[in-house]
Amino acid sequence: MTTITDVPEAVPALRKLIAPRWNNWPGALVVFVIGTALAIALLEPKFSFWVSAALAVLFAATVVANAWGRYTGGLLVAPALALLFVMNIFPLLWSFGLSFFNYRSNRARAPTWVGLENYQKVLTDPDIWDRLHNTIILVLMTVTTQMVVGFLLALLFSKQFPLRRYLLILVLTPMMLSYVAVGAFFRYYYDPTFGLLSQAVRLFTGHPFILMNTVWGSRIGIVFVDAWMWSPFVMLLVLAGLVSVPKYLYEAAAIDRVPKWRQFVSITFPYIRGLLLLALLFRTIEAFKLFDLVFLLTNGGPGTATETIALKVYRVAFENNRTSESTALAYILLFTVIVLTNLYLYFANQRAREVAAP
Amino acid sequence: MTDLAQDVAGARPAPVARALRIRRVRFGGAASGVGHAGWGRTIAAAIVSFIYFFPVFWIILTAFKTYEDALAVPAKFFFTPTLENFVQVFNRSFSAGAQAQNTGFTLYFFNSLFISGVSVLLALAIGAMAAFGFSRYPLKGNDTYLFMILTTRMLPAIVVIIPIFIMFRVTGLAGTYAGIIGLYTVFNLPFAIWMMKSFFDELSPDVEDAARIDGSSDVRVFFKICLPQVWAGLAATAVFGLILTWNEFLFALLLSGVETRTVPVAMSQTIGGDIGVRWGLLAAIETLFLVPVIIVTFALQNQLLRGVTFGTIKR
Numbered sequence: 001m002t003t004i005t006d007v008p009e010a011v012p013a014l015r016k017l018i019a020p021r022w023n024n025w026p027g028a029l030v031v032f033v034i035g036t037a038l039a040i041a042l043l044e045p046k047f048s049f050w051v052s053a054a055l056a057v058l059f060a061a062t063v064v065a066n067a068w069g070r071y072t073g074g075l076l077v078a079p080a081l082a083l084l085f086v087m088n089i090f091p092l093l094w095s096f097g098l099s100f101f102n103y104r105s106n107r108a109r110a111p112t113w114v115g116l117e118n119y120q121k122v123l124t125d126p127d128i129w130d131r132l133h134n135t136i137i138l139v140l141m142t143v144t145t146q147m148v149v150g151f152l153l154a155l156l157f158s159k160q161f162p163l164r165r166y167l168l169i170l171v172l173t174p175m176m177l178s179y180v181a182v183g184a185f186f187r188y189y190y191d192p193t194f195g196l197l198s199q200a201v202r203l204f205t206g207h208p209f210i211l212m213n214t215v216w217g218s219r220i221g222i223v224f225v226d227a228w229m230w231s232p233f234v235m236l237l238v239l240a241g242l243v244s245v246p247k248y249l250y251e252a253a254a255i256d257r258v259p260k261w262r263q264f265v266s267i268t269f270p271y272i273r274g275l276l277l278l279a280l281l282f283r284t285i286e287a288f289k290l291f292d293l294v295f296l297l298t299n300g301g302p303g304t305a306t307e308t309i310a311l312k313v314y315r316v317a318f319e320n321n322r323t324s325e326s327t328a329l330a331y332i333l334l335f336t337v338i339v340l341t342n343l344y345l346y347f348a349n350q351r352a353r354e355v356a357a358p
Numbered sequence: 359m360t361d362l363a364q365d366v367a368g369a370r371p372a373p374v375a376r377a378l379r380i381r382r383v384r385f386g387g388a389a390s391g392v393g394h395a396g397w398g399r400t401i402a403a404a405i406v407s408f409i410y411f412f413p414v415f416w417i418i419l420t421a422f423k424t425y426e427d428a429l430a431v432p433a434k435f436f437f438t439p440t441l442e443n444f445v446q447v448f449n450r451s452f453s454a455g456a457q458a459q460n461t462g463f464t465l466y467f468f469n470s471l472f473i474s475g476v477s478v479l480l481a482l483a484i485g486a487m488a489a490f491g492f493s494r495y496p497l498k499g500n501d502t503y504l505f506m507i508l509t510t511r512m513l514p515a516i517v518v519i520i521p522i523f524i525m526f527r528v529t530g531l532a533g534t535y536a537g538i539i540g541l542y543t544v545f546n547l548p549f550a551i552w553m554m555k556s557f558f559d560e561l562s563p564d565v566e567d568a569a570r571i572d573g574s575s576d577v578r579v580f581f582k583i584c585l586p587q588v589w590a591g592l593a594a595t596a597v598f599g600l601i602l603t604w605n606e607f608l609f610a611l612l613l614s615g616v617e618t619r620t621v622p623v624a625m626s627q628t629i630g631g632d633i634g635v636r637w638g639l640l641a642a643i644e645t646l647f648l649v650p651v652i653i654v655t656f657a658l659q660n661q662l663l664r665g666v667t668f669g670t671i672k673r
Contacts, residue, residue, distance in 0.1 A: 049529040072576045073495020080488035080547055081503060087544035088510045091521035098521070105524055156403055159395040167400070169659050170407040173414060175666060176655045178605030180622040181644045184629055185417045188637050194429050196416070228410070236663050237671065278671065289514040292607045296626060313516045318612065323520065330517040341512045345505055348670040355672075 023066040028059040092334075099327040106321040118328035128329065130304065131312040138219060138308060139287040145227040146283055147276070150234025157235065158242045172236065174229045183296025186225050190297075215305040218298050222306055225293060230283060237279040241272030244355070274351040281344040285337055309333055414648065420641035428638040443642035450639075463643070465617070466624040473535065473620060474603035477542035478596055484543070485550025486592065490580055492551070493558035494566075504552075511548035511668065515608045523612055533615025541609055546599045549668050553598065556669035557591030558584065594661040597654055604651065621647050 017027045032055040039048035060082065067075045099118050101111035122128055157168055174182070189196050192210040201209035211217045249267045258266075291310040294300065300307030300315075307315075313333065317326035420428050422439035451458045492500055510518075522541065523532070531537030566579050574582070585592070610620045625643055658665065664672055 045528045046530045073491045073497050076491025076495070077488045077497075077503070079484050080507075080551060083484065083544050084507060084510055084547060087522070087541060088513075088518060089506075091518065091525060092513075094525075095517075095521035105527075153406065156399070156406060159399060161395045161399040161403065162397060163400050164403065165659075167403045167407040169656055170411040172659065172662060173411060173652055173655055175662075176601055176651050177414070177648055178607070178622055178651075180605070180607045180626055181647055182413075184625060184640060185413065185644055187629065188420070188640070189413065189416075194431060194433075194637070196433055199432055228413070232410070233666055236666065240663055240671065275671070278667075282667065285512055289516070291514070291516055296629070310514055310516045313514075313520075314608075317516075317520050318523075323524070327520055330514075330520060333514050334517050337512055337514060338509055341509050342505070344512075345508065345670070348667075351671065 022062060023068075025059065025062040025066045028062040032056060032059045095327040096331065098324050099331060101324050103324040104321050105317075105323040111324070114324075118325050121325060122329045122332070127304075128309075128312065131307050131309050134304070134306060135288065135290070135308045135310075138222060138290060138306070139284060141219065142223045142226045142230075142287050142290075143280065143283050145223055146231045146234050147280060149227060149231040150279070151238055151276075153231060153235040154238035154242060157239060172232045175232050175236075177229065179229075179292035180296055182225060182229060183293050186221070186297060190221055212298060213302055215302065218302060218306050222290075222294060222297055225297065226287065226290070230286070234279045234283065237275045238272050241275040242268065245271045274347065274354065277347055278344065278351065281340055281347065285340045285344065288333070288336060288340070414652070417641045417648070418645050420637055421645040423638045423641075425636060425638055428636075428641070443638045444646070446639055447642050447646065462619075463621075463624065466619055466621045467646070469614075469618055470604055470620040470622075473539055473542060473618070474600050477539045477603055478546055478599040480539070480543040481546035481550045481599060482554075482592065482596055485547050485595070486554045486585075488547075489551045489554035489558055490584060493555050494563070504555075507548045507551055508668065508670075511545075511552075519609060519612055526613055532613055533618055535618055538610065538614055538618055541613065542603050542606070545606070545609065546603060549602065550595055550599060553595040553664065553669035554588070554591060556664060556672055557588045557595075560672075561587055590661075594658060594665060597658055598661075598665040601651055601654065 017024070017030065019027065032052075035055045036048075036052040039051040042048075043051065063078075064075060067078075098111065100113065100115060102114045102117070103111035153171065157164065157171075188194070190198075190211050192198050192208050197211060198209045201207075211221050245268055250263060253263045253267060289310055290308050291314065294306055294308050294311055295314075298306045300311050309329075310333065313326050313330050316322050316329060421443055422441070423434070423437055424440050424442065427434050427437045446461075448461055448463050449458050450461060492504060526532040526537050531540070561584060566583055569579050569583050605622065606620075607622045607626070610623045611626070614620055614623060621643075625640075625647065628640065628643065655662070
């Protein structure tokens with residue numbers, strides 16, 4: 001009995017599915033899935049990619065035609081989300097899958113399933129723990145320096161004085177420069193014979209000074225450059241906090257003869273606390289990913305003393321071609337950054353509410 | 359429709375006033391509430407600024423030095439400037455006495471400009487649209503999407519590049535303009551979305567509601583009411599995107615071919631390459647590379663805070 005009543009209902013549904021209309025997105029989806037499967041089965045990877053891309057565009061067009069005028073918000077957001085998915089999320093998921101296989105990008109052999117072996121290899125490798133150790137030392141050094149120097153800079157620039165605007169922009173310039181160019185010219189400054197640093201030291205000691213040949217020397221060399229570039233960033237955030245303090249609070253405190261340090265602790269600090277935290281998180285995230293500067297300035301040397309975890313991933317992936325092992329390592333880095341980003345956004349939202357409230 | 363936008367803007371000068379107020383407060387104008395300091399502070403700040411700017415200044419100076427002057431010990435502050443280095447960036451002989459030939463830097467500078475220009479325009483178009491969507495049509499799960507979008511921007515480039523490198527090799531996109539432009543578009547997209555969202559959030563929705571009541575479609579509201587009010591924001595986002603892309607190194611290192619190489623990659627390859635210790639020449643490349651960024655930074659200073667925090671902190 002049921003089949004007799006079902007068939008007439010199924011026919012219009014099928015007819016709807018093959019109707020050549022622009023808003024027929026289920027039909028386009030079916031074409032996309034079948035077409036892609038056929039293309040992958042029959043064609044070379046290079047061509048099947050373009051075939052499936054064309055079919056995906058067709059599918060996207062039908063979805064747009066269907067949603068036009070009805071789901072405006074979704075329609076506006078969709079292209080961005082689709083692009084991010086194709087170029088960011090999908091590759092990441094794919095590499096997550098790859099981390100369970102044994103795969104080398106310079107060999108033609110197909111990937112073989114190895115389960116958690118890559119993670120085991122990475123987590124028990126003393127080299128990795130050493131690089132993690134290097135990274136953490138660099139992060140601690142550079143973030144502390146940036147916070148302290150940036151804070152002092154902000155105090156210096158917190159009051160109005162002649163030419164302030166122009167001097168401020170000179171301080172803010174390094175932040176916008178490229179790590180590559182900066183790394184290249186600090187190689188010149190750190191050069192044992194011709195570098196300014198060596199020459200300055202020689203004035204006092206009479207000997208040329210090679211900063212980058214000791215472990216701590218090269219660490220300081222990197223931290224100096226990074227702090228030079230990014231302490232203005234901390235300054236910018238702290239300044240934003242300092243100028244948001246209402247003037248009457250200081251006036252009231254002055255009437256009550258509250259000492260300066262007490263004014264700072266009770267009035268100023270609460271206004272900049274949130275921003276200090278944001279600066280700290282933001283800079284920690286960025287410092288954790290430190291790659292370009294180390295790559296250009298020391299290339300991890302001397303030995304592997306300044307090889308950061310990002311540089312190690314680069315070496316494993318593109319110099320040793322142990323691709324799947326590098327993806328396992330990359331995921332450890334990824335996890336840290338996601339946690340930190342989550343914290344950053346939480347506090348940023350909190351601050352946005354605080355600013356909007358009064 | 360433009361008439362309506364003008365009428366509305368005339369009747370409600372809020373965006374302009376708001377822009378001016380932001381300008382005054384950003385670095386603490388007269389109303390900063392922290393008080394004044396005299397010329398003494400100027401002198402202290404000048405010393406600090408000089409220290410901060412000195413490395414850049416010295417590179418620009420070195421770019422005008424001859425080979426001997428750049429290697430002089432002790433370093434020379436006063437010398438006869440030469441433009442030789444800037445000529446040699448583009449055209450020089452690679453061995454003594456040989457014919458001068460093109461170094462390829464004309465192409466690399468063109469590539470940097472072309473790739474960052476196109477990708478920023480694309481990212482801006484898609485990003486502004488998405489930002490408007492996120493700002494005006496609060497859907498369920500928007501916060502999750504926004505978090506995801508910002509996270510993709512914060513991710514270490516090295517993590518993202520491994521799968522993309524393989525993908526590009528399989529699809530034949532590696533080393534092509536299309537590939538690197540596509541990648542940079544996505545790289546700029548999270549920034550564009552967050553930045554533009556922060557500008558759209560600041561607009562008052564009253565005008566849009568009025569226009570809607572008068573029968574404007576969503577498309578018209580977007581193009582005729584909202585976009586004209588955020589021109590400054592669009593410009594700032596574009597310029598920040600340009601700087602980010604112009605400076606980007608790792609993606610370009612791994613994914614650009616000989617024909618699509620950008621300046622940072624070419625620069626990193628000249629270090630320790632045929633240039634050796636010709637610091638003047640290297641400094642000239644760096645000067646040509648950095649000076650546009652420095653000039654733009656001057657123009658952008660009022661938006662700097664928002665720009666460097668991806669629009670998450672406005673004031």
